[in-house]
Amino acid sequence: xxxxxxxxxxxxxxxxxxxxxxxxxxxxxxxxxxxxxxxxxxxxxxxxxxxxxxxxxxxxxxxxxxxxxxxxxxxxxxxxxxxxxxxxxxxxxxxxxxxxxxxxxx
Numbered sequence: 001x002x003x004x005x006x007x008x009x010x011x012x013x014x015x016x017x018x019x020x021x022x023x024x025x026x027x028x029x030x031x032x033x034x035x036x037x038x039x040x041x042x043x044x045x046x047x048x049x050x051x052x053x054x055x056x057x058x059x060x061x062x063x064x065x066x067x068x069x070x071x072x073x074x075x076x077x078x079x080x081x082x083x084x085x086x087x088x089x090x091x092x093x094x095x096x097x098x099x100x101x102x103x104x105x106x
Contacts, residue, residue: 002077002086003052004042007060009067021066025059032058035087042073046087049078 009021026043029036032055035046045052056074064070079086097103 001047001049001052001079002090003045003056004075005045005056005059006042006071006073007063008071008073009063010069010071011067021063024062024066028059028062029055035084037087042075044087046084 007022007025009018026038029038029043029045032045032051034051034055037044045055047055056072060070060072077086
């Protein structure tokens with residue numbers, strides 16, 4: 001499964017800013033050893049259901065240690081038979097079409 005998550009602290013001490021809490025969450029995700037990538041909006045994680053959800057829970061609880069309220073946006077892509085490698089493969093398929101100048105139906 002692929003999961004895109006965004007964790008947002010609310011009401012925390014603003015001296016460290018939101019980025020400090022986000023960095024704490026990303027640190028937990030990266031330490032999990034699961035394939036992941038972070039962009040400006042989300043952190044994407046790949047793995048099986050139990051592994052990914054355990055990491056998401058730990059990241060949220062880590063942020064909750066310094067924020068009285070935590071928001072979580074989670075989007076999941078579950079595709080039977082495609083358990084690994086989709087973090088990069090989905091992007092590669094689009095890039096291949098772009099390089100060939102292809103669009104739908106070509």
